[in-house]
Amino acid sequence: xxxxxxxxxxxxxxxxxxxxxxxxxxxxxxxxxxxxxxxxxxxxxxxxxxxxxxxxxxxxxxxxxxxxxxxxxxxxxxxxxxxxxxxxxxxxxxxxxxxxxxxxxxxxxxxxxxxxxxxxxxxxxxxxxxxxxxxxxxxxxxxxxxxxxxxxxxxxxxxxxxxxxxxxxxxxxxxxxxxxxxxxxxxxxxxxxxxxxxxxxxxxxxxxxxxxxxxxxxxxxxxxxxxxxxxxxxxxxxxxxxxxxxxxxxxxxxxxxxxxxxxxxxxxxxxxxxxxxxxxxxxxxxxxxxxxxxxxxxxxxxxxxxxxxxxxxxxxxxxxxxxxxxxxxxx
Numbered sequence: 206x207x208x209x210x211x212x213x214x215x216x217x218x219x220x221x222x223x224x225x226x227x228x229x230x231x232x233x234x235x236x237x238x239x240x241x242x243x244x245x246x247x248x249x250x251x252x253x254x255x256x257x258x259x260x261x262x263x264x265x266x267x268x269x270x271x272x273x274x275x276x277x278x279x280x281x282x283x284x285x286x287x288x289x290x291x292x293x294x295x296x297x298x299x300x301x302x303x304x305x306x307x308x309x310x311x312x313x314x315x316x317x318x319x320x321x322x323x324x325x326x327x328x329x330x331x332x333x334x335x336x337x338x339x340x341x342x343x344x345x346x347x348x349x350x351x352x353x354x355x356x357x358x359x360x361x362x363x364x365x366x367x368x369x370x371x372x373x374x375x376x377x378x379x380x381x382x383x384x385x386x387x388x389x390x391x392x393x394x395x396x397x398x399x400x401x402x403x404x405x406x407x408x409x410x411x412x413x414x415x416x417x418x419x420x421x422x423x424x425x426x427x428x429x430x431x432x433x434x435x436x437x438x439x440x441x442x443x444x445x446x447x448x449x450x451x452x453x454x455x456x457x458x459x460x461x462x463x464x465x466x467x468x469x470x471x472x473x474x475x476x477x478x479x480x481x482x483x484x485x486x487x488x489x490x491x492x493x494x495x496x497x498x499x500x501x502x503x504x505x506x507x508x509x510x511x512x513x514x515x516x517x518x519x520x521x522x523x524x525x526x527x528x529x530x531x532x533x534x535x536x
Contacts, residue, residue, distance in 0.1 A: 208299065210306035211420035216241055222299045230294040235263040240413050242294055244426035245302045246271045248309070250278070251468060256433055259411040260367075272298070306422040309466055315498040316464030316471075319418045320457045320489065320512060353523060354394035355530040359491070361397060362438065363404060364431050365446040365477075366412040372448035373477030379403065379446060382475070382487035389488055389509055389518070393526040395535075406446075408434040415448045416474060418455035424474055425460065425467040437470050442494050442534040444487065449476040456486050459493035471497070471533070485509040485518035492525045495532035 208214045208223055218238035221228035230242060240262035246252035252271035258264075269292045276282075276290035281297050294302075369375040380403040390396060397404070410431045417423035431445055449455055456479050462471035473490040480486075488509050493500065502512040509518040510525050529535050 208303045210303045210422065211310055211417045212244060212306050212422040212426070213241055213299070213303050219299055222294060223296055223303075226295070229296075230264065230299075232264050232269045232292060235261060237262060237413065239264050239268070242272070242299075242302070243268055244412075244414070244429075245306060245422065246275055247429035248422045248425045248467070249302065249305050250275050251429065254433075256411055259430060259433070262413060275302075306420075309421045309425075310419070312421070312466040314421065314460070314464065314466040316462050317421060317460045317466070318458065318493045318499050319455050320459075320486075320493070321454045352392040352394075352526065355526060356394045357530045357535045358396060358398040359390070359529065360438070360441040360534045361491075362407050362435065362441050362443045363446070364407045364410050364434065364443070366410045366427065366430075366448070368413060368415070368448055369446050369477045372415075375446040375477045376406070378475075378477055378480060379406070379487075381480075381484050385484035385518075386488040386491070389485070389521040390526075393521065393523075393530075395526065395530060410434055410445055410447070412447065415450040416458070416476075417450050418453050418458050418474075418476075421460065421466055424458050425469060427474060428461060428467070428469045428472045431472070432469065439470065440533060440536075442491065442532075443470070443472045444475060444490070445472065446475050446477050448478050449474075454479070456481060457490045459490050462494075462497045464497040481516070481518075483509075483516050483518035485516065488521065489518075491529060491534075492521075495525075495528040495535070500528075 208220055213219050216238050222230055243254045243259060247254060254271055255267040258268050272294055273292040276298060279301060281301060282290050365375040383403050387396060412427050412430050416427060427445055427447060431443060456476050458474040461467050461469045471494050473494055475486055492510050503510045505511055506513045506516050507519045508522050
């Protein structure tokens with residue numbers, strides 16, 4: 206049976222690793238297939254793979270140590286000729302990784318949200334896994350009705366992956382989404398801590414892949430890489446701009462936290478390849494991130510938390526303002 210997890214299934218070298226002893230992946234190897242192994246190790250074991258090895262996708266000392274630790278924890282030993290685990294990725298190892306990633310993708314997680322043009326994307330089915338925005342101009346935001354004042358300063362860290370520049374203008378997109386978020390927050394007395402017109406991005410996230418929005422493993426590995434570039438701040442929401450895969454129509458993903466299948470803090474991913482005309486994606490994902498579980502979208506197209514195709518996003522409703530201000534990044 207071939208590899209079936211969304212993260213590993215499209216790489217021919219890993220597919221060969223599953224069936225051919227000569228294709229086993231060993232220390233010193235380099236290439237995309239090594240990068241995918243590193244991503245699997247980070248998601249499944251929170252392995253401390255170095256930024257240098259992530260950047261070059263090389264099977265160096267930290268990757269080697271992570272593979273050995275992974276195999277020891279699971280007692281992956283070929284008893285036909287071994288008495289203890291070794292540090293190579295062979296048939297048994299890649300099959301185990303694939304199975305664990307598949308279960309991660311299929312696991313029900315009330316904190317995981319994939320936002321598409323017409324609503325939440327359904328979780329991938331096992332059969333689907335085994336078997337195989339339109340840009341626009343937003344109108345004037347006002348005039349806003351007076352709102353209950355919540356003088357909070359919201360804390361976010363914004364990063365982008367090293368492939369973001371190849372597929373879109375992360376800087377330009379962030380500037381527009383940030384400006385729109387501030388416009389919708391202002392009537393409630395809220396703003397971001399920086400007060401800047403557009404804050405600078407944090408350290409670059411090393412991730413050579415396009416994000417598979419339907420894969421918890423793919424999304425989680427981006428956050429794991431971001432944590433290696435910049436340590437977590439428990440009172441701050443991390444937002445990462447990155448390219449999503451060619452399939453699907455997702456604008457953003459929110460995951461992590463106590464209700465997630467992933468063992469990372471709450472985070473948001475924003476697709477640099479798509480842009481909604483209302484420019485509400487950043488604030489929309491922040492509303493998702495404000496609570497550990499998925500919240501039903503609003504039917505009113507005026508709400509930034511609507512997911513209608515014709516959303517105008519001209520206001521942040523009171524209930525979502527309250528959710529944000531009482532969140533871990535708003536208190």
